[in-house]
Amino acid sequence: MGEFDLIARYFTRPGRTEGGxxxxxxxxxxxxxxxxxxxxxxxxxxxxxxxxHFLSTVAPRRLGHKALAVNLSDLAACGATPRAFFLSLAxxxxxxxxxxxxxxxxxxxxxxxxxxxxxxxxxxxxxxxNITVMGEAPxxxxxxxxxxxxxxxxxxxxxxxxxxxxxxxxxxSLSLPGEAFEAVRLAMELPQPRVALGQALRGIATAAIDxxxxxxGDLGHLLKRSNVGAELHLADLPRSSVxxxxxxxxxxxxxxxxxDDYELVFTAPADAxxxxxxxxxxxxxxxYRIGRIEEAAGLxxxxxxxxxxxxxxxSFDHFQS
Amino acid sequence: MGEFDLIARYFTRPGRTEGGxxxxxxxxxxxxxxxxxxxxxxxxxxxxxxxxHFLSTVAPRRLGHKALAVNLSDLAACGATPRAFFLSLAxxxxxxxxxxxxxxxxxxxxxxxxxxxxxxxxxxxxxxxNITVMGEAPxxxxxxxxxxxxxxxxxxxxxxxxxxxxxxxxxxSLSLPGEAFEAVRLAMELPQPRVALGQALRGIATAAIDxxxxxxGDLGHLLKRSNVGAELHLADLPRSSVxxxxxxxxxxxxxxxxxDDYELVFTAPADAxxxxxxxxxxxxxxxYRIGRIEEAAGLxxxxxxxxxxxxxxxSFDHFQS
Numbered sequence: 001m002g003e004f005d006l007i008a009r010y011f012t013r014p015g016r017t018e019g020g021x022x023x024x025x026x027x028x029x030x031x032x033x034x035x036x037x038x039x040x041x042x043x044x045x046x047x048x049x050x051x052x053h054f055l056s057t058v059a060p061r062r063l064g065h066k067a068l069a070v071n072l073s074d075l076a077a078c079g080a081t082p083r084a085f086f087l088s089l090a091x092x093x094x095x096x097x098x099x100x101x102x103x104x105x106x107x108x109x110x111x112x113x114x115x116x117x118x119x120x121x122x123x124x125x126x127x128x129x130n131i132t133v134m135g136e137a138p139x140x141x142x143x144x145x146x147x148x149x150x151x152x153x154x155x156x157x158x159x160x161x162x163x164x165x166x167x168x169x170x171x172x173s174l175s176l177p178g179e180a181f182e183a184v185r186l187a188m189e190l191p192q193p194r195v196a197l198g199q200a201l202r203g204i205a206t207a208a209i210d211x212x213x214x215x216x217g218d219l220g221h222l223l224k225r226s227n228v229g230a231e232l233h234l235a236d237l238p239r240s241s242v243x244x245x246x247x248x249x250x251x252x253x254x255x256x257x258x259x260d261d262y263e264l265v266f267t268a269p270a271d272a273x274x275x276x277x278x279x280x281x282x283x284x285x286x287x288y289r290i291g292r293i294e295e296a297a298g299l300x301x302x303x304x305x306x307x308x309x310x311x312x313x314x315s316f317d318h319f320q321s
Numbered sequence: 322m323g324e325f326d327l328i329a330r331y332f333t334r335p336g337r338t339e340g341g342x343x344x345x346x347x348x349x350x351x352x353x354x355x356x357x358x359x360x361x362x363x364x365x366x367x368x369x370x371x372x373x374h375f376l377s378t379v380a381p382r383r384l385g386h387k388a389l390a391v392n393l394s395d396l397a398a399c400g401a402t403p404r405a406f407f408l409s410l411a412x413x414x415x416x417x418x419x420x421x422x423x424x425x426x427x428x429x430x431x432x433x434x435x436x437x438x439x440x441x442x443x444x445x446x447x448x449x450x451n452i453t454v455m456g457e458a459p460x461x462x463x464x465x466x467x468x469x470x471x472x473x474x475x476x477x478x479x480x481x482x483x484x485x486x487x488x489x490x491x492x493x494s495l496s497l498p499g500e501a502f503e504a505v506r507l508a509m510e511l512p513q514p515r516v517a518l519g520q521a522l523r524g525i526a527t528a529a530i531d532x533x534x535x536x537x538g539d540l541g542h543l544l545k546r547s548n549v550g551a552e553l554h555l556a557d558l559p560r561s562s563v564x565x566x567x568x569x570x571x572x573x574x575x576x577x578x579x580x581d582d583y584e585l586v587f588t589a590p591a592d593a594x595x596x597x598x599x600x601x602x603x604x605x606x607x608x609y610r611i612g613r614i615e616e617a618a619g620l621x622x623x624x625x626x627x628x629x630x631x632x633x634x635x636s637f638d639h640f641q642s
Contacts, residue, residue, distance in 0.1 A: 023361070024463070024465060027466070027546065028399065028465050028466050028467075028546075029365055029395040029396075029398040029399050029466070029529075029530060029531060030363035030364055030365040030395055030396060030398070030399040030401060030456070030463070031363070031364045031365070032361050032362070032363055032399075032463050032465075033361060033362040033363075033364060034361050034362075034460070035356045035360075035361070035362065037358075037359075038358075039356075040344070040353050040354060040355050040356070041353070041354040041355075041356065041362070042351035042352070042353055042354075043351055043352045043354060043405070043407060043439065043440065043455070044350055044351040044352070044407075044440060045407040045408075045409050045440060045441050045442050045451075045453060046409070046442050047409035047410075047411055047442045047444050047446075047449070047451065049411050049444055049445070049446030049447075049449075050446075051446075052444060052445060052446060053444070074350040074351055075350075075351060077350040077351070078349065078350050078351040078353075080351060084364070086364060086365075086366040086453055087366075088366050088367070088368035088409075088451045088453075089368075090368055090370055090449060118364065119364065119365060119366060120366050121366050121367050121368045121451070123368050123370055123373060123374070124370070124373060125368075125370030125371075125373060125447070125449065126370075126446070126447035126449070128368070128370075128411060128446065128447070128449045128451075130366075130368065130409045130442070130449075130451040132364075132366060132407055132409075132453035134364070135351070139355070142345070142351070142353050144345060144349050144353075145348070145349050145350070146349075208350075209350060210350060225348065225349075
């Protein structure tokens with residue numbers, strides 16, 4: 001099957017790119033997008049490589065989901081309304097089983113969030129998936145990393161650490177009973193980007209970031225850009241019952257440096273607590289208050305006895321791990 | 322060197338992402354872009370893989386140029402004004418020589434066309450470069466592939482075939498004297514996207530496409546989308562003196578199926594000839610009239626004796642070559 005047949009069969013959905021912001025999509029040199037008058041565009045790109053961002057054992061359908069999910073998570077972190085995405089895909093060969101599954105998972109999630117595949121590229125090469133997502137927000141409402149101020153609350157959505165726990169089981173360093181493993185494997189392979197929550201937090205949260213490389217590292221980026229620090233209590237970090245049953249050291253590793261969580265960590269003034277909880281409720285997303293922003297730079301995490309953890313909290317770095 | 326140091330050293334240029342359409346760039350989950358009021362966005366993505374889109378022998382500086390050039394060429398084909406681009410880069414290791422050269426070539430071309438690197442991704446993996454470009458145009462003025470009508474002229478910019486000629490020398494199937502080889506190698510490694518011409522053709526050209534996979538194939542896409550055909554004369558196709566000195570069969574191959582030309586092929590009504598020539602002159606771009614649009618589907622090319630070429634004119638397909 002040639003490149004153009006492949007695009008036609010798996011990635012073209014006639015009529016679906018008409019209307020809305022996309023007036024011309026796949027089939028021209030560029031997609032033509034009409035902005036919502038007065039709004040700003042929020043754009044992000046994430047590249048996924050086999051063995052680094054996903055295991056070769058992952059089902060193509062789940063991979064299609066995850067490739068878009070990690071990108072939607074960046075839109076969520078900025079409070080963007082998803083509009084269009086561009087997929088570039090390098091594959092060793094045009095494997096139809098792979099393509100059927102991959103595109104099904106991709107479009108399922110795209111439809112759930114009302115985002116349209118507007119263009120991209122396909123080529124032969126080592127498996128590599130790049131997606132560029134575009135969303136919109138009213139001017140000045142995008143959530144950035146730089147707005148946190150001392151005295152504000154630190155919040156996180158959902159639960160942390162399950163994806164890392166699943167990865168450790170895949171690596172053979174831990175083991176779990178079958179049912180527990182399937183539960184954490186879902187967190188790793190089918191992350192649910194917090195797109196609705198991000199939009200609901202526009203005008204409420206002062207800063208936000210998604211947890212892709214681990215809470216400590218990602219919150220660290222937010223603190224640095226905001227020129228502040230934070231104190232968290234380990235006991236307040238939300239975790240699944242599976243992770244909560246693991247030894248304390250494993251919980252700590254997975255909660256703080258896990259990565260692949262795709263939850264939102266964000267800050268908001270103390271007097272906005274009711275509005276934050278409302279945003280969580282109205283979007284069906286659990287939200288938890290996990291700490292406080294402080295003037296002193298750096299991230300301080302206290303254990304159950306109130307003692308500061310002295311470990312160096314590193315986030316995942318693609319060129320050092 | 323870690324991922325974040327690498328981005329800071331080679332891909333962050335403080336202050337350059339402020340102002341213009343980009344209000345926040347590298348360092349947040351998304352870039353924030355403010356559209357020109359009332360204009361549309363034109364977006365395209367191209368992925369480059371070693372051994373397929375470039376040879377391992379190419380200098381990193383030229384590769385940085387080419388990776389952006391092929392994307393700017395898509396904006397040119399749509400008549401877009403370049404605004405912002407997103408770079409995703411997978412590399413086996415963080416090689417500083419490579420990064421210094423690559424980023425220098427990339428930014429040199431970006432500055433020449435006033436386009437800003439607004440975000441992206443870096444990761445470890447087999448060498449893979451994906452760029453998503455975003456440009457703008459007043460509503461309804463984007464050049465598409467679908468607007469050609471019978472009776473219109475077919476035009477092309479610059480010269481065709483040199484990049485393919487260089488590739489054949491690299492492959493060892495042809496040889497050229499040193500100076501001639503360097504000239505065609507420039508065409509292959511440092512293509513100049515016709516961005517200014519594309520913008521000048523807004524409101525004049527009725528359809529356009531850039532020649533990336535070969536004139537026959539790319540013009541074929543335009544004809545198909547416009548539901549028309551065309552007749553060209555081989556003798557009218559513009560070529561360099563180096564290609565013009567090669568055997569007739571080589572010229573034909575390189576001109577019609579060469580690929581990697583990044584010239585624009587476009588259509589315009591016969592009464593717009595003076596305006597097309599003006600657009601070429603005002604942007605310093607040679608433009609040549611090479612044929613005519615006809616109602617009958619398909620592409621017909623006549624040789625110097627007026628005979629129709631009977632070869633099947635195939636364009637480059639990444640999964641069949």
